[in-house]
Amino acid sequence: MPGGEVPPAAAGLLREDGSVVIPAALAGPVSRILLRDVGARVAVDGGKVAPGVVGLLWALKAAAEREEAAAGFADETPPAGPVSVEVSAGEWAERAGCSPQYARALARTGRVPARRIGRMWLIPESAAIVAPERKDQAA
Known part of the structure; x- marks a missing residue:
């Protein structure tokens, strides 16, 4: 594989076309990390998010909510406004x-x-x- 050896933990998440599968259990943490980074960039330099990032964030949010519902976690936070x-x-x-x-x-x-x-x-x-x-x- 170009770029060197891929660790076994990452190999199962990496597809041949270069895309990465994010397990549902990691959707929430990955979403929070990305949101924090986007917020920081906008606050500092007005950074423009790459096309598709907003859609990815919504997909991660939906995946995290489904994972929590499937695991039996109650959403204890009040519904956020729009x-x-x-x-x-x-x-x-x-x-x-x-x-x-x-x-x-x-x-x-x-x-x-x-x-x-x-x-x-x-x-x-x-x-x-x-x-x-x-x-x-x-x-």
């Missing part, structure tokens, strides 16, 4: 079909919900553009 994933203005612009400059202008003027961390605007992934109220539509 989860909001924030993305950079550039990433949001790409999804919304506009330029990063326009996305930042929308954030700056409050037409999309956003918060600023340092020089970076973070916009909820699900944010919709709020049309400004026109003067001729006043009540």
